[in-house]
Amino acid sequence: MATAVSTQTDAPATHEDALPQxxxxxxxxxxxxxxxxxxxxxxxxxxxxxxxxxxxxxxxxxxxxxxxxxxxxxxxxxxxxxxxxxxxxxxxxxxxxxxxxxxxxxxxxxxxxxxxxxxxxxxxxxxxxxxxxxxxxxxxxxxxxxxxxxxxxxxxxxVGRHAAKHAKAAQKLNDATLRRAAAGGMDLEQTAQLAEVEDVRGAEHRLLRALQRDHEEGSGGRGHWDQEMALLRAEQSDAKARAEAEQELKSAGIPLLAPVSSWHKDPAQPLTELTTGLGNPLTEDSHRGCPGHSARLDDEHKPVWYCADPAEHGHKVRPKPKKPRTEQDEKAAEERRRVIACNRAWKAAAGPRQDFVTRLVRMKTLPDAARVFAQEVLLTVPHYYSSWILKHESEAVARFLGLKDPDKADLTETAAQLPKVRVVNALFAHVAAACEYSIREPRTWSNLLPSQARYLLLLESLGQADTGSYQLSEVEQQAVASHRPAAEADA
Incomplete structure (x- = not known):
């Protein structure tokens, strides 16, 4: 019988090496x-x-x-x-x-x-x-x-070093979805990410469309994919939060009322618009014993307390002047929905943006534009940077530097071990952490300051270069639109 010599730590023999007869x-x-x-x-x-x-x-x-x-x-x-x-x-x-x-x-x-x-x-x-x-x-x-x-x-x-984990995750998809993912050009990691958000309505179509846009740009990047994944994860998290809120009501034995519909008469009224028979206000605690005690969830999945049928249960409706719903009311409701969507998108965009900053910081040579930006901030010490320094926030810096357990990292020890060639990268990580802190609030998109816009436009320009693919999300592009140079905005 033919044999082949091999050790347990080396790769098996190949056709060119010692393949058995x-x-x-x-x-x-x-x-x-x-x-x-x-x-x-x-x-x-x-x-x-x-x-x-x-x-x-x-x-x-x-x-x-x-x-x-x-x-x-x-x-x-x-x-x-x-x-x-x-x-x-x-x-x-x-x-x-x-x-x-x-x-x-x-x-x-x-x-x-x-x-x-x-x-x-x-x-x-x-x-x-x-x-x-x-x-x-x-x-x-x-x-x-x-x-x-x-x-x-x-x-x-x-494949990448996490291929085994990605392959296991991707197998959760059914055969038809796997075939469509392969036909659409998804790699192993992207197929695993599709499996992660498959329960979000339209996820497969949206990701395939994002992937196609990345392919059409021909840069080999995945900026559109990363932004779409961030939105899908945000929507998934939002749906999970709502499901948990609904479960809490169910566990407490409180009925969840159906959404308000213009097609059906709804006798339910919020407690804020009701009183007792004697005219006293109704609260969650005082109304809890009423058979009509129920709730609806608002846009942030917080319970709004209702009585399902005030007339049936002896409550009075607070007197208020009747006024029909106007076009202005509709516009206000639409604007509120837009603000909620933009807040969620702004929060989701932080993930891809900070991942890109991490890739920049870990580059062998930091791009000149990033170096100059960091040097200018360190020399001029703008208000957002000095305010951040006083807070002694170090977790983001550690994360950008790739340290393990960034929330527990000792930057004093890191500074002592930092090679000279990496000092500029570390300074950029420091400045970027301050910038990220300044735009952390969801409503930042609605009134972006020039210094905040400059940071985002810097990342956009670097993402379009050879440093790696990164795209500003739709809400980020909307926020920086008024801060773009005039020639660029006209184009």
């Missing part, structure tokens, strides 16, 4: 290896069986010996089954019983991760392997490896 095996001794990456469509079709009956298996398969004397096929299982089917009817058809040429990989015994990886590479280059099989094989192959092998395998697969 081809040996002939009886197809009856062949079984599917548990690490064969293909888990669907594993049976040979009639065309393949007919070919093997006529010509035998022309390309060698790859196997590894198993303790019971059989051989696990991790490459070529469909061909092996075709050979078994051909031999089963050979005597009846007057054909010879044929052996199968195989590489016997003793170096892979006990090395499930590498076996699965080699099977994945083999099948990934062939047609008809499903996206789910590919994801499953990537996950299991990388999990089974040590750190050194995992880095080598990830490089061979063209």
């Amino acid at each position: 081809i040996v002939q095996l009886d197809p009856a001794l062949l079984v599917r290896d548990t690490c064969n990456a293909r888990e669907h469509d594993t049976d040979p079709d009639e065309k393949l069986i007919a070919s093997v009956k006529e010509l035998g298996v022309e390309e060698p398969i790859s196997v590894r010996p198993l303790p019971d004397g059989t051989f696990g096929v991790f490459k070529g299982w469909r061909r092996a089954q075709a050979a078994q089917a051909a031999n089963a009817s050979a005597e009846q058809d007057g054909r010879p019983v044929r052996m199968v040429n195989a590489y016997v990989r003793e170096d892979l015994v006990g090395r499930d991760g590498w076996t699965r990886l080699l099977s994945l590479v083999e099948n990934d280059h062939r047609e008809s392997m499903s996206e789910r099989d590919t994801l499953r094989a990537q996950e299991l192959a990388l999990i089974d490896m040590n750190d050194v092998d995992r880095r080598s395998a990830a490089k061979a697969l063209g």
Whole structure:
């Protein structure tokens, strides 16, 4: 039996290195290896069986010996089954019983991760392997490896270091969604992110559209994708907060009233517009014993207390002049909805923006525009920077510098260990942290100061350069519009 020499810490032999010689095996001794990456469509079709009956298996398969004397096929299982089917009817058809040429990989015994990886590479280059099989094989192959092998395998697969985690997450999607994601050009990380926000209405369509916009720009970046993901996560968080608020009411036994509809008469009234029969005000506590005690949730998912039927339960409506809902009222309601949406979008935009700052700070050489901006702030000490310094906020600086546990990081120790070539990067991290603090409030978008706009416009310009892809979100673009240079705004 052919052998191959390999250690447990090195990658297995390749065709160019020490691949074992081809040996002939009886197809009856062949079984599917548990690490064969293909888990669907594993049976040979009639065309393949007919070919093997006529010509035998022309390309060698790859196997590894198993303790019971059989051989696990991790490459070529469909061909092996075709050979078994051909031999089963050979005597009846007057054909010879044929052996199968195989590489016997003793170096892979006990090395499930590498076996699965080699099977994945083999099948990934062939047609008809499903996206789910590919994801499953990537996950299991990388999990089974040590750190050194995992880095080598990830490089061979063209995936990132978190590929196993991403592959596991992506498998939550159904087969149809996986096919659409692959057809739309999503990579493994993006497919995993789609799985993360799949429950948000329209998430798949919105992400595919964002990805297409990134591809159309041709810079290889993912600025539109990152901004859309931030919005989807914000919407998901908002939906979760509402669901939790609804559950709290349900647990307390308080009915949640349906949204107000112009199509149905609604007798319910908020307690602020009701009194007792004697004219005393009604509060949550005093009304709690009323059978009509109920609630609606406002735009921030806070309960607004109602009585479901004041007349039925003996309450009086506070007298107030009747006035029809005017066009001005409609505009005010629309403006409130717009403000809430912009507040949420502004908060969501902080994630991609701060991720981009982190990438800038970790660059080998900080872009000149970022360096000059940091130097100017340090020399002129504007109000927002001096105010931030007095607060002794260090978590954002530590996060931008890539320190572990940024909320507990010791910047004194970091300063002592900081190489000279990284000082400018650290200064920019310091200035950026102050800028981020100054625009942290949701309503900042509505009245952006020139200094705040300058920071955002700087990041936009750097994002469009070769430093990495970054796009201002829609609400950020809206906020800086009046601060753009006149020539740029006219364009």
